[in-house]
Amino acid sequence: xxxxxxxxxxxISQEEISDGIFSxxxxxxxxxxxxxxxxxxxxxxxxxxxxxRPISICETKDKATRFVxxxxxxxxxxxxxLKEGDTVRVLANLGNGFPIEEAEGKCVVLMGxxxxxxxxxxxxxALKGNDVHSFLGYRNKDTFLSDEFMQYSKVYLASEDGSxxxxxxxxxxxxxxxxxxxxxxMACGPMPMLRAIKKYxxxxxxxxxxxxxxxxxxxxxxxxxxVCKTVKKDDHSNVNNRRICTEGPVFDAEEVDI
Amino acid sequence: MNTKVxxxxxxxxxxxMTASGTFGSGMEYSMFVDLNKLGAVVTKGVSxxxxxxxxxxxxxxxxxxxxNAIGLQNPGVDVMIERDLPFxxxxxxxxxxxxxxxSVEDYIETVERLNDQNVDMFEINVSCPNVKxxxxxxxxxxxxxxxxxDRIKKVSKKPIIMKLSPNVTDITEMAKAxxxxxxxxxxxxxxxxxxxxxIERRRFILANKTGGMSGPAVKPVAVRMVYxxxxxxxxxxxxxxxxxxxxxxxxxxxxxxxxxxVGAANFMNPYATVxxxxxxxxxxxxxxxxxxNEIIGCV
Numbered sequence: 001x002x003x004x005x006x007x008x009x010x011x012i013s014q015e016e017i018s019d020g021i022f023s024x025x026x027x028x029x030x031x032x033x034x035x036x037x038x039x040x041x042x043x044x045x046x047x048x049x050x051x052x053r054p055i056s057i058c059e060t061k062d063k064a065t066r067f068v069x070x071x072x073x074x075x076x077x078x079x080x081x082l083k084e085g086d087t088v089r090v091l092a093n094l095g096n097g098f099p100i101e102e103a104e105g106k107c108v109v110l111m112g113x114x115x116x117x118x119x120x121x122x123x124x125x126a127l128k129g130n131d132v133h134s135f136l137g138y139r140n141k142d143t144f145l146s147d148e149f150m151q152y153s154k155v156y157l158a159s160e161d162g163s164x165x166x167x168x169x170x171x172x173x174x175x176x177x178x179x180x181x182x183x184x185x186m187a188c189g190p191m192p193m194l195r196a197i198k199k200y201x202x203x204x205x206x207x208x209x210x211x212x213x214x215x216x217x218x219x220x221x222x223x224x225x226x227v228c229k230t231v232k233k234d235d236h237s238n239v240n241n242r243r244i245c246t247e248g249p250v251f252d253a254e255e256v257d258i
Numbered sequence: 259m260n261t262k263v264x265x266x267x268x269x270x271x272x273x274x275m276t277a278s279g280t281f282g283s284g285m286e287y288s289m290f291v292d293l294n295k296l297g298a299v300v301t302k303g304v305s306x307x308x309x310x311x312x313x314x315x316x317x318x319x320x321x322x323x324x325x326n327a328i329g330l331q332n333p334g335v336d337v338m339i340e341r342d343l344p345f346x347x348x349x350x351x352x353x354x355x356x357x358x359x360x361s362v363e364d365y366i367e368t369v370e371r372l373n374d375q376n377v378d379m380f381e382i383n384v385s386c387p388n389v390k391x392x393x394x395x396x397x398x399x400x401x402x403x404x405x406x407x408d409r410i411k412k413v414s415k416k417p418i419i420m421k422l423s424p425n426v427t428d429i430t431e432m433a434k435a436x437x438x439x440x441x442x443x444x445x446x447x448x449x450x451x452x453x454x455x456x457i458e459r460r461r462f463i464l465a466n467k468t469g470g471m472s473g474p475a476v477k478p479v480a481v482r483m484v485y486x487x488x489x490x491x492x493x494x495x496x497x498x499x500x501x502x503x504x505x506x507x508x509x510x511x512x513x514x515x516x517x518x519x520v521g522a523a524n525f526m527n528p529y530a531t532v533x534x535x536x537x538x539x540x541x542x543x544x545x546x547x548x549x550x551n552e553i554i555g556c557v
Contacts, residue, residue: 004289005289005290006290006527006528006529043526048321049319050319050322050323050324050473050474050522050525050526051319051324051525051526052525091528214314214315215314215315215316215317215318216317217317217324217326217522217525218280218286218524218525218528219525220286220287220289220528221282221286222280222281222282222286222287222302222524223279223280223282223317223326223328223525224282224302224311224316224328224331225314225316225317225326225328226314226316226317227311227314227316227331228314236333237308237331237333238308238333238334238337239308239309239310239311239331239333240310241310241311241331246286
């Protein structure tokens, strides 16, 4: 299924699930067609903010999309005040998503760092019943979504201050799990984490898919605002970079130069 | 009701065009808008060879608009000929190719490669503020602008539109230089050079440090410049800068623009181009205007 369009989404519910982290459920057209790892552009209603905010899709529930986001600026601050019945313009579904079929039947490691954790929940859900291990990295013991990951996968925690799980990041937690031999890694999180995962995967001969983030304008591949460097010349751009909003946000770690 | 306008002998079904760089070559937005409804698609700037553009971040939101410093990333003229022009040929709309370059020779090579293609006009980008070589260097001095216009005009088989920069002391000097060198039309404004700083990290938001500002906040500046140029030259003007609605477009036309282009508004609303066209028609109906040409430069 494929859906891409702009629609007046209706807020079903919203709650603050951790300090500054909100879970927003919106009924919007095409929700059921979303792939794990895709994202949506949500437009703030205020005219002070003109561009859409790219927010990863956490999971879909029937005709609704769940977004779990951190309040980081004017747009997300406005989203955090949305209440049941409010409407908001949603441009969805954007980007490619994770290759779920490629992971089926394999030992899969999912890695999420901070606000990169939410999109991995949809991946864990889609891979339910497979050998899935979710590594979730937090700043401290204020975790979120980890209970939900447990419904679909084994869960391993890491925290920067060591207050919960392994002290350090998700890769430290993976290294500590010496008996785990993943065939494939799928990850979303801050750039230093993704860089480290790319290197780790290459050194250990593991296939890795990473979801990148960049400031965006159009979200649909027209403005070329959100590109990343690639190892090879890209077919569309005819130069060594690809559009994160369109060919990404999920890339084979080997193809990107980050 | 007549919405047709004519620029250098090219007839447009309505005055609404896309602003270069905001609409790709139309492919992405064709999922949202019927390109047949547009007066013209103005492509993203294309050069003789592929350009990688600037490092990221390339875009930032600012109050009332945005900054961009894409740096004219483009796949080069060959890909445009193989992929983008055949796509646009399927639609009943005019095609204006925006041409950029680092040297006069680059521009000439691109124009020559496109001369026999399905292109109605060339828009010559001498006003991009985000690349170090070429582009704006040709658009900020009247003699340099005259020279490049003259040289492109000599080789071009299509009418040309010189796209002017607002980042000059007196834009009418540039308009006059373009006209004197034989440009068939001018378009304005390109973006206004701006800057945004992340005060928490004490860093520039854009990797390029500066970027071009567009969006509704620039509209009064653009309308003023269109008006000044309309007073200074006789060649037609394509007006742009912050157009969000049909009313905005009418304002530009009253200031003297024969046609208008919708830019950053596409990002804020993918249907913006068609909504601007419908807004113009609605204005004409409610104000009993039978021919859009009546209002051009009427103030």
